[in-house]
Amino acid sequence: MEWREFLGSIISNTSERDRIATEIGVHSVTLSRWVSGESSPRPHNMRQLLRAMPKPQRNQLQSLLEKVSSDVSDVDIDTSEQEIPYKFIMEVLDARASIPDLLRFWSITRLVLQQALRQLDPERVGMAITVVRCMPPRDGKIRSLRESVGLGTPPWGGDLEEKALLLGAESLAGHVTVSCRLEQIGDLQSNKTFLPAYQSEHEVSAVACPIMHACRVAGCLLLSSTQLDYFAPEARLSLVRGYTNLVSLAFTPNDFYDPELIALHIMPPPNLQQSFFNGFRQRVLRRMQNSASSESRIASTDAEQLEWLQIEESLLNLPPEPSHAQV
Known part of the structure; x- marks a missing residue:
């Protein structure tokens, strides 16, 4: 028996097919395509498939898969990793x-x-x-x-x-x-x-x-x-x-x-923000050095927070960009 045929016998149960598909993060139709030979699972999917298998079928499916791929020969299917x-x-x-x-x-x-x-x-x-x-x-x-x-x-x-x-x-x-x-x-x-x-x-x-x-x-x-x-x-x-x-x-x-x-504004996209972060570490260090000569000495975490607040203020005051497209 080939692994496709064996998998087909397992997913002939619709509820079991849907459970396995959900567990490994693929569409149930994908499982059917693997069975029919229209497509083949990538090594990562093969390993996920084994981990999603009911205990009685795991070893048999792994043996069948090992005949066509070496990527599953050392798979650890210990469910305690969940x-x-x-x-x-x-x-x-x-x-x-x-x-x-x-x-x-x-x-x-x-x-x-x-x-x-x-x-x-x-x-x-x-x-x-x-x-x-x-x-x-x-x-x-x-x-x-x-x-x-x-x-x-x-x-x-x-x-x-x-x-x-x-x-x-x-x-x-x-x-x-x-x-x-x-x-x-x-x-x-x-x-x-x-x-x-x-x-x-x-x-x-x-x-x-x-x-x-x-x-x-x-x-x-x-x-x-x-x-x-x-x-x-x-x-x-x-x-x-x-x-x-x-x-x-x-x-x-x-x-x-x-x-x-929480009343969040729309922040500029990464490419527009980047210039405001140039020299960030140097500015933090400068704040710390300036405070060292006064009585109000600040730690690095406080200096970083002040820089973040300065950058936030600058970004919030930027005019809105039409390129702030959403995915």
């Missing part, structure tokens, strides 16, 4: 209890993002994860969000913080922060829903989850993938929610705001 390891959760809690206040945000977010990348993109097909946080209120209202700590696997760079931007109502992150509800877009190129989003380079699908505490919001965790419908499986969305909750431990209570205070 949950955040308990040992790691304890590691984050220990960090929360022991790390000094000044280092807590950076240390915990880096720790969580590194583990999230390992678990959500184990085959390194390409993912970016960024912590997006609210800028301080202006006249009592929050006008924009800023990308903060970010990590990625190729084709994204390892550290994304140097490419951080300000986001507003035009972005998926902005929409999720305002609504306080997780949203995912399976195909940014053909997205026709109400969700606004700029599509960055390499980005094919995306998901954002609000960072919440006591019904208040601090921003969101934003994830992008090079793969179509990568965040469609419910198991993957559950991991996104879990890692977002862990990221929330990096924030202080004062970092969370009543959703009624």
Whole structure:
């Protein structure tokens, strides 16, 4: 028996076909095309297919697939990977209890993002994860969000913080922060829903989850993938929610705001923002040096925040551009 025939016998059950398709993030019609031979799954899809298989059929399907592809010969189909390891959760809690206040945000977010990348993109097909946080209120209202700590696997760079931007109502992150509800877009190129989003380079699908505490919001965790419908499986969305909750431990209570205070503006697109960030590190250093000669000495995090506020003010005062097209 060939693997296509075996898969066909499994998905002849319509409910099982739909479950498997949802689990691996493809359309049910795609499964039928694999069975008929109209198309073949990519190595990544083959591995996802095995992980979605019911236990009784996994080994047999893997044996059949190994006859036509070496990419599945060493697949680990342990379903425990669908949950955040308990040992790691304890590691984050220990960090929360022991790390000094000044280092807590950076240390915990880096720790969580590194583990999230390992678990959500184990085959390194390409993912970016960024912590997006609210800028301080202006006249009592929050006008924009800023990308903060970010990590990625190729084709994204390892550290994304140097490419951080300000986001507003035009972005998926902005929409999720305002609504306080997780949203995912399976195909940014053909997205026709109400969700606004700029599509960055390499980005094919995306998901954002609000960072919440006591019904208040601090921003969101934003994830992008090079793969179509990568965040469609419910198991993957559950991991996104879990890692977002862990990221929330990096924030202080004062970092969370009543959703009624979120009144985001439309921020300029990345190409227009970039010039305002040129020399950012030099300006931060200059602020610190100037403060060193006075009694009001400021830390690097405070100097960075002041620079972000200056950039936000400049961007908010720019005239609106007709090129702010939405995806």
